[in-house]
Amino acid sequence: xxxxxxxxxxxxxxxxxxxxxxxxxxxxxxxxxxxxxxxxxxxxxxxxxxxxxxxxxxxxxxxxxxxxxxxxxxxxxxxxxxxxxxxxxxxxxxxxxxxxxxxxxxxxxxxxxxxxxxxxxxxxxxxxxxxxxxxxxxxxxxxxxxxxxxxxxxxxxxxxxxxxxxxxxxxxxxxxxxxxxxxxxxxxxxxxxxxxxxxxxxxxxxxxxxxxxxxxxxxxxxxxxxxxxxxxxxxxxxxxxxxxxxxxxx
Amino acid sequence: xxxxxxxxxxxxxxxxxxxxxxxxxxxxxxxxxxxxxxxxxxxxxxxxxxxxxxxxxxxxxxxxxxxxxxxxxxxxxxxxxxxxxxxxxxxxxxxxxxxxxxxxxxxxxxxxxxxxxxxxxxxxxxxxxxxxxxxxxxxxxxxxxxxxxxxxxxxxxxxxxxxxxxxxxxxxxxxxxxxxxxxxxxxxxxxxxxxxxxxxxxxxxxxxxxxxxxxxxxxxxxxxxxxxxxxxxxxxxxxxxxxxxxxxxxxxxxxxxxxxxxxxxxxxxxxxxxxxxxxxxxxxxxxxxxxxxxxxxxxxxxxxxxxxxxxxxxxxxxxxxxxxxxxxxxxxxxxxxxxxxxxxxxxxxxxxxxxx
Amino acid sequence: xxxxxxxxxxxxxxxxxxxxxxxxxxxxxxxxxxxxxxxxxxxxxxxxxxxxxxxxxxxxxxxxxxxxxxxxxxxxxxxxxxxxxxxxxxxxxxxxxxxxxxxxxxxxxxxxxxxxxxxxxxxxxxxxxxxxxxxxxxxxxxxxxxxxxxxxxxxxxxxxxxxxxxxxxxxxxxxxxx
Numbered sequence: 001x002x003x004x005x006x007x008x009x010x011x012x013x014x015x016x017x018x019x020x021x022x023x024x025x026x027x028x029x030x031x032x033x034x035x036x037x038x039x040x041x042x043x044x045x046x047x048x049x050x051x052x053x054x055x056x057x058x059x060x061x062x063x064x065x066x067x068x069x070x071x072x073x074x075x076x077x078x079x080x081x082x083x084x085x086x087x088x089x090x091x092x093x094x095x096x097x098x099x100x101x102x103x104x105x106x107x108x109x110x111x112x113x114x115x116x117x118x119x120x121x122x123x124x125x126x127x128x129x130x131x132x133x134x135x136x137x138x139x140x141x142x143x144x145x146x147x148x149x150x151x152x153x154x155x156x157x158x159x160x161x162x163x164x165x166x167x168x169x170x171x172x173x174x175x176x177x178x179x180x181x182x183x184x185x186x187x188x189x190x191x192x193x194x195x196x197x198x199x200x201x202x203x204x205x206x207x208x209x210x211x212x213x214x215x216x217x218x219x220x221x222x223x224x225x226x227x228x229x230x231x232x233x234x235x236x237x238x239x240x241x242x243x244x245x246x247x248x249x250x
Numbered sequence: 251x252x253x254x255x256x257x258x259x260x261x262x263x264x265x266x267x268x269x270x271x272x273x274x275x276x277x278x279x280x281x282x283x284x285x286x287x288x289x290x291x292x293x294x295x296x297x298x299x300x301x302x303x304x305x306x307x308x309x310x311x312x313x314x315x316x317x318x319x320x321x322x323x324x325x326x327x328x329x330x331x332x333x334x335x336x337x338x339x340x341x342x343x344x345x346x347x348x349x350x351x352x353x354x355x356x357x358x359x360x361x362x363x364x365x366x367x368x369x370x371x372x373x374x375x376x377x378x379x380x381x382x383x384x385x386x387x388x389x390x391x392x393x394x395x396x397x398x399x400x401x402x403x404x405x406x407x408x409x410x411x412x413x414x415x416x417x418x419x420x421x422x423x424x425x426x427x428x429x430x431x432x433x434x435x436x437x438x439x440x441x442x443x444x445x446x447x448x449x450x451x452x453x454x455x456x457x458x459x460x461x462x463x464x465x466x467x468x469x470x471x472x473x474x475x476x477x478x479x480x481x482x483x484x485x486x487x488x489x490x491x492x493x494x495x496x497x498x499x500x501x502x503x504x505x506x507x508x509x510x511x512x513x514x515x516x517x518x519x520x521x522x523x524x525x526x527x528x529x530x531x532x533x534x535x536x537x538x539x540x541x542x543x544x545x546x547x548x549x550x551x552x553x554x555x556x557x558x559x560x561x562x563x564x565x566x567x568x569x570x571x572x573x574x575x576x577x578x579x580x581x582x583x584x585x586x587x588x589x590x591x592x593x594x595x596x597x598x599x600x601x602x603x604x605x606x
Numbered sequence: 607x608x609x610x611x612x613x614x615x616x617x618x619x620x621x622x623x624x625x626x627x628x629x630x631x632x633x634x635x636x637x638x639x640x641x642x643x644x645x646x647x648x649x650x651x652x653x654x655x656x657x658x659x660x661x662x663x664x665x666x667x668x669x670x671x672x673x674x675x676x677x678x679x680x681x682x683x684x685x686x687x688x689x690x691x692x693x694x695x696x697x698x699x700x701x702x703x704x705x706x707x708x709x710x711x712x713x714x715x716x717x718x719x720x721x722x723x724x725x726x727x728x729x730x731x732x733x734x735x736x737x738x739x740x741x742x743x744x745x746x747x748x749x750x751x752x753x754x755x756x757x758x759x760x761x762x763x764x765x766x767x768x769x770x771x772x773x774x775x776x777x778x779x780x781x782x783x784x
Contacts (some may be wrong), residue, residue: 424643
């Protein structure tokens, strides 16, 4: 019999430990498939952050380095500068990359560091129990904004990929979602492009993936996807936010 | 062998180059800046990379990343910058990464000043960041030692898979002295079976420090503890100066360590049997140096550029068997050889000793 | 044997360079030495000083409380460092810019109108070298020959500076011998 589906070689056989309905698993599988398709599993070093995303180091089948909270890009740059021929990617939550690690992300982009960053945006700090993140939506309830994010106190949510897209050294920036089969396919394309950019040595690439956190949002997995579509997608600019001419011709 | 005249900070850079280090991540801060400047100028000729990071935190984490590949890597900073690096240092110690960190100590706390100080002793020898870990800390006292100890720092870091800190100050950093550019010592056999770099032909590797359970956490702590004990056993280093018949001892390191040598000679001219123990490793503290002296010596003065930090380690090393006093200057001031002797004579009533 | 020398003046008067000439002279003679800079608050226009220790044995303390010799290129430098000379030591004063008061009688003071002499040579900025010339016969461990070698080394990249500097040193030497 012909085998029509197999587990990607980009993942180990360690079972995902995420909450039911969490889309981390989907996003990791997309990255793993891309690594396999580009045949770079053995030539790649991943950088894991602190937070739920940090568990990724056990699931991917490539080498991994665990970074301090927010420092994934800096750590990745250290690896890349030591091993310029290898592929380096960071896998970070929105709090990791867009709050405590903002300076590293911005300067990695500004310098055009030849690494790939995947940002998983679920608008909340998941692992620590659902606190407000820089990406938490206006009015959204979290454990540190129990009455809803109050703009006069907490400010507005931050569209981080848009910020990064402004920097010269960021050559590919996309904001995608994994809420539907169609969007999952789009997301994979963007992730693949972000790795190809690195292989071609063109500069910094960032893909932000909107993700769910059913546990901390207090919603069922299906309702979470609906909530993401109805509430997050209108706030965060979606699609390819920056594609330089060089990247287009890849 | 080639002999050159360079500033202390530049010597550190030259030693890094000759140690085979090819990666430097840093952020400029006075009085350590000549290290990054020297390397920016000379590293490219040797195929090395200097990356000026967005901040101190970025720099130490770049070192962390580079070290996971088994590459020799260095950073340099001063006081406030070293404070910012502490999180990264804790992670580096936990992930057991070899790297060399230079702290050209400026006086603090706060912004402080640029003058020489030893106010970062506690921070250096007690770990410095969160968690229970140790850095190997070397304290040079002259330009030749800045060169020699920097070379040795890379080997010690590799040998023990541990960050090594070179604790110096702006006075040593700015002073020019002749230095013999000795060849690199034969590098120790290095185990690279833990490094990342692509898992071709082997199992994947993870370099990280998270302990998922308390049991794993304790096992990790016990393993690190055993390593630190091993380092304490094997790597204590110190210099003794006229200690054979000493009735009194000065204990001092770095800049003040060398000033104290002049004090010792002056004291001996006056008939005072004074000696000096100059710790070279501040961690592990050279407690072995005190063993032959602790039942014999009548009194000790530690000479420090702080409110009295190393004195605690000295008291422990001699088990408080004799009075241990402190002579200190602060805020960037240095003691002269004479004022140290005046203090010693005053403290131990030695002025009656006849001149010989 | 040891020469502990303090060099001081306004920033821009070539104080650091003066120190480097002495340091390189020591280097050429295979002496132990330290060159220790200490700038005033401003890099230009403030007071600048540095010290050089030359020795034929290992230098332990490199903190100079009392120097064997000093060159002071202006009045503030004289006021600050004249008390820091050992009894019996030597002080070279640029008398073009420093009129002396409270003169110590336990040290040898050489007053030399270095800026005027430099101007006669046609380069006001080499007053520092005129003073060095005046100091040289009073140093134990370096002499003219060693200083000339050092000067050759230090002016390699700007050879046009060599002759003027050497002339200035000679003028300084002749002044004290006269």
